[in-house]
Amino acid sequence: MSSTSSFQPGHARSETSLFHGLSSAEVTRLEEACVEAKSRAHCPYSHFRVGASLLLTSGAIIQGANVENAAYPVGTCAERVAIATAVVQGAKKGDFRALAVATNISPPASPCGMCRQFIREFCDLDMPVLMYDVAGKVVVMTLEQLLPMSFGPDKLLSAE
Amino acid sequence: MSSTSSFQPGHARSETSLFHGLSSAEVTRLEEACVEAKSRAHCPYSHFRVGASLLLTSGAIIQGANVENAAYPVGTCAERVAIATAVVQGAKKGDFRALAVATNISPPASPCGMCRQFIREFCDLDMPVLMYDVAGKVVVMTLEQLLPMSFGPDKLLSAE
Amino acid sequence: MSSTSSFQPGHARSETSLFHGLSSAEVTRLEEACVEAKSRAHCPYSHFRVGASLLLTSGAIIQGANVENAAYPVGTCAERVAIATAVVQGAKKGDFRALAVATNISPPASPCGMCRQFIREFCDLDMPVLMYDVAGKVVVMTLEQLLPMSFGPDKLLSAE
Amino acid sequence: MSSTSSFQPGHARSETSLFHGLSSAEVTRLEEACVEAKSRAHCPYSHFRVGASLLLTSGAIIQGANVENAAYPVGTCAERVAIATAVVQGAKKGDFRALAVATNISPPASPCGMCRQFIREFCDLDMPVLMYDVAGKVVVMTLEQLLPMSFGPDKLLSAE
Ligand SMILES: [Zn+2]
Ligand SMILES: [Zn+2]
Ligand SMILES: [Zn+2]
Ligand SMILES: [Zn+2]
Numbered sequence: 001m002s003s004t005s006s007f008q009p010g011h012a013r014s015e016t017s018l019f020h021g022l023s024s025a026e027v028t029r030l031e032e033a034c035v036e037a038k039s040r041a042h043c044p045y046s047h048f049r050v051g052a053s054l055l056l057t058s059g060a061i062i063q064g065a066n067v068e069n070a071a072y073p074v075g076t077c078a079e080r081v082a083i084a085t086a087v088v089q090g091a092k093k094g095d096f097r098a099l100a101v102a103t104n105i106s107p108p109a110s111p112c113g114m115c116r117q118f119i120r121e122f123c124d125l126d127m128p129v130l131m132y133d134v135a136g137k138v139v140v141m142t143l144e145q146l147l148p149m150s151f152g153p154d155k156l157l158s159a160e
Numbered sequence: 161m162s163s164t165s166s167f168q169p170g171h172a173r174s175e176t177s178l179f180h181g182l183s184s185a186e187v188t189r190l191e192e193a194c195v196e197a198k199s200r201a202h203c204p205y206s207h208f209r210v211g212a213s214l215l216l217t218s219g220a221i222i223q224g225a226n227v228e229n230a231a232y233p234v235g236t237c238a239e240r241v242a243i244a245t246a247v248v249q250g251a252k253k254g255d256f257r258a259l260a261v262a263t264n265i266s267p268p269a270s271p272c273g274m275c276r277q278f279i280r281e282f283c284d285l286d287m288p289v290l291m292y293d294v295a296g297k298v299v300v301m302t303l304e305q306l307l308p309m310s311f312g313p314d315k316l317l318s319a320e
Numbered sequence: 321m322s323s324t325s326s327f328q329p330g331h332a333r334s335e336t337s338l339f340h341g342l343s344s345a346e347v348t349r350l351e352e353a354c355v356e357a358k359s360r361a362h363c364p365y366s367h368f369r370v371g372a373s374l375l376l377t378s379g380a381i382i383q384g385a386n387v388e389n390a391a392y393p394v395g396t397c398a399e400r401v402a403i404a405t406a407v408v409q410g411a412k413k414g415d416f417r418a419l420a421v422a423t424n425i426s427p428p429a430s431p432c433g434m435c436r437q438f439i440r441e442f443c444d445l446d447m448p449v450l451m452y453d454v455a456g457k458v459v460v461m462t463l464e465q466l467l468p469m470s471f472g473p474d475k476l477l478s479a480e
Numbered sequence: 481m482s483s484t485s486s487f488q489p490g491h492a493r494s495e496t497s498l499f500h501g502l503s504s505a506e507v508t509r510l511e512e513a514c515v516e517a518k519s520r521a522h523c524p525y526s527h528f529r530v531g532a533s534l535l536l537t538s539g540a541i542i543q544g545a546n547v548e549n550a551a552y553p554v555g556t557c558a559e560r561v562a563i564a565t566a567v568v569q570g571a572k573k574g575d576f577r578a579l580a581v582a583t584n585i586s587p588p589a590s591p592c593g594m595c596r597q598f599i600r601e602f603c604d605l606d607m608p609v610l611m612y613d614v615a616g617k618v619v620v621m622t623l624e625q626l627l628p629m630s631f632g633p634d635k636l637l638s639a640e
Contacts, residue, residue, distance in 0.1 A: 068601075075598075083547070088544055113273035113391070147276075248401055471593075
């Protein structure tokens with residue numbers, strides 16, 4: 001898809017250039033955190049491990065992992081856990097700079113539609129979502145690319 | 161958005177031309193059914209009425225409406241109700257030709273991300289989703305346009 | 321659990337006696353409908369088939385089955401599909417006389433907590449929930465027994 | 481309900497007696513943490529603030545709050561956020577000693593059915609759930625009392 005961007009970590013890039021507004025060091029922190037979070041997944045039903053990481057404007061990194069349930073619809077995904085944890089720690093709309101997700105497949109898995117909607121509540125449409133495959137290759141799309149013509153908080157208000 | 165298509169019902173079109181594979185009569189049936197379904201919504205919390213309709217390959221129309229719950233996350237949306245009802249009536253992947261959604265706002269509301277994901281399980285990527293605003297204006301996008309680079313059933317299998 | 325009631329279909333009971341307000345014929349209709357609905361389940365991930373049936377005050381029977389999704393939390397359960405379908409057909413609070421659920425295990429499975437909450441929105445606390453195991457044995461509990469001290473619509477209002 | 485237990489914080493109790501296995505100091509920590517977490521709720525739609533706190537066997541306290549979404553079913557509850565955050569931090573089945581929930585109503589609100597099911601995946605049936613009302617009064621029920629005859633992980637396995 002021509003509108004996505006990708007690069008290989010380790011690829012020679014200037015340390016001062018930014019990738020979707022992220023420094024090379026920030027991308028590395030995001031990748032390491034989402035890959036590490038995979039190990040905390042509770043996924044005895046799907047055996048499909050997902051790790052997520054969030055970079056906040058404060059510089060903090062917040063992790064998430066999928067937490068499944070015997071009643072499948074009751075479980076939750078890595079991306080939503082990371083964002084909800086951040087909110088409970090005080091993060092608000094405007095405080096989110098990037099989200100990263102790691103799985104054990106290739107090409108990389110994208111956030112499910114439910115998570116894209118959850119992200120939409122808090123994050124800017126141009127926030128990058130970094131999706132890592134099992135080998136560390138990454139595909140990046142913005143929230144708007146992942147959830148075009150989205151249903152957001154403003155829609156509810158326009159109904160009143 | 162240039163990739164979407166729209167038309168005014170009643171606009172002069174040849175009766176034999178197809179719109180996303182739909183005849184003018186089929187579009188009319190979809191619109192009438194989703195608008196009518198809005199009246200059945202259970203939405204005492206949001207007061208945001210949504211009606212949905214599905215056209216199956218059999219020619220059958222199935223309706224849905226949002227069914228909210230005092231515990232908000234437990235409720236469900238019009239689109240998911242329509243599809244699940246169709247599945248219980250025997251519909252399978254390949255049996256879905258179009259989905260229509262009607263709300264009382266303008267511009268029209270799109271399916272939430274959770275519904276886009278639910279649709280993805282059963283419908284082809286080029287299936288049209290017709291979104292009607294309160295005045296009957298429609299915006300149409302395919303499932304792939306609404307949920308690009310989607311996480312579908314094949315992803316789970318590739319993990320094994 | 322002493323507060324539950326059970327009986328064997330076919331067990332000698334007076335045809336005129338009622339079981340949780342249900343006639344023998346009504347119990348039979350509920351059982352047949354939920355067992356039959358199991359065949360319509362979309363459960364390629366859990367392989368756990370669930371069928372549900374609702375008896376309305378109109379005498380109508382509405383069926384449901386579980387509809388899973390590759391993104392597990394996005395799927396839905398048989399009980400919720402049945403109730404939402406009934407609501408879209410016009411059923412309102414007060415129109416529900418009994419819910420039945422059938423699975424392929426023994427002892428019978430109960431509705432998950434999410435479904436108990438969904439039921440709570442529409443059904444009286446003394447409504448019976450009939451749970452059938454694979455051999456047709458049934459355990460019956462009321463909604464209040466399944467979801468004690470429940471969070472219902474009245475709680476939201478009391479916050480205002 | 482005779483099977484529940486309650487007490488007034490500040491009521492004269494021996495400091496060494498245990499309440500559902502909790503010391504007076506532990507109960508105080510749980511209460512303070514769930515009340516404080518309420519302030520972090522993202523609830524622009526319901527205006528119904530919920531805070532939660534978990535006590536782990538390690539002695540750690542984990543907080544949660546409800547995080548709502550414009551698409552209501554996509555939001556999540558305080559209890560699930562707390563548990564998922566704990567799991568991502570490494571908590572496993574057996575590591576949970578108590579859950580507390582605080583709202584701004586009276587009598588206190590209980591966890592919704594979806595949360596009871598989420599709790600069931602990780603917590604023992606005799607784990608106490610402390611429910612605080614706006615004035616600090618508490619009602620305590622065990623998980624088994626809140627979700628009798630529950631659908632747990634063992635049910636899925638018995639189907640194979
Ligand atoms: Zn997800
Ligand atoms: Zn939706
Ligand atoms: Zn359920
Ligand atoms: Zn809840």
